[in-house]
Amino acid sequence: MRVPGILISTLRSFSLPTPGAGLVRTRMLGSFTRCMSSKRKMDHLERTASNYRQNALYPAEVCGMINESETVKRLRIAVHPDFSFKAGQWVDFFIPGMETVGGFSMCSNPGLLQREGVIELAVKYTTHPPAHWIHTMCALGSRVDLRVGGNFFFDPSPAEPSVDLLLVAGGVGINPLYSILLHSSDLLRLNRTAGGQGYNIGSVHICYSAKNIQELLFKHSIIEVCQEFPDKFSCGFHVTQSTDVDQHLQPFVNCGRITPAELQAHVDPKRTLCYLCGPPPMIEAFSQTLMDLGLPKDRILFEKWW
Structure with missing residues (x-):
């Protein structure tokens, strides 16, 4: 990159x-x-x-x-x-x-x-x-x-079965999740180069909330990854303050906070592994929401940043 x-x-x-x-x-x-x-x-x-x-x-x-x-x-x-x-x-x-x-x-x-x-x-x-x-x-x-x-990381081996990643970030909590997103795309490229004999990469969806468009870090790069692998990667940006949105970003941006409905659309209790990073209240709320949606506690990993 x-x-x-x-x-x-x-x-x-x-x-x-x-x-x-x-x-x-x-x-x-x-x-x-x-x-x-x-x-x-x-x-x-x-x-x-x-x-x-x-x-x-x-x-x-x-x-x-x-x-x-x-x-x-x-x-x-x-x-x-x-x-x-x-x-x-x-x-x-x-x-x-x-x-x-x-x-x-x-x-x-x-x-x-x-x-x-x-x-x-x-x-x-x-x-x-x-x-x-x-x-x-x-x-x-x-x-x-x-x-x-840190114990919060994504480091699969080629022999492991594929998982679907749900990455949920608030503010600068995007940092480790962006790293995981880029690593997943690198592994997918390696897999395709190896003719499907490498890493088993499932789907990756990133939900990212920030105060405004300016504070949505790495948004253009995230979109580029999603467009490179449209069958594997997707993203949803959320801004909590009303703001003008560039035409290029409009399909990806929602006004308001991340909703349980968006999370539910990307939760499969048997396949999904969720990584959360953001302020503690956000982590606690979404952890409970994900468990209410049937995702086992041991498939919800998080990092709290103050």
């Missing part, structure tokens, strides 16, 4: 040191914490303390920046050759000289990392120190350290 107009720095002389003595060791726990609630706002490391984390802390360098919307900045980051992640995972984001550690989901997919040696993060502006640094101080050439974590 290439980002039109993104500012790319020269990487010919750029090399990242090999992780060695600087490796950070953490506990690696397999259980995913489904209920995380507290009156005190926890930071990223507290919220994800029980999540899986890789052992290594990798150096990285910002090599591209673009304004994805008025409030969201997308970074392209060159990473160490040993860096790897699964579609849907996040990184602990360490900024030199800053005590607070950020937590941001990759919006790019593993295929981009394999092809170009980079990952991408789309970060919404807030006063939280890491996000504030990204929007006000980060520049081409800025160095950071990254550590991959």
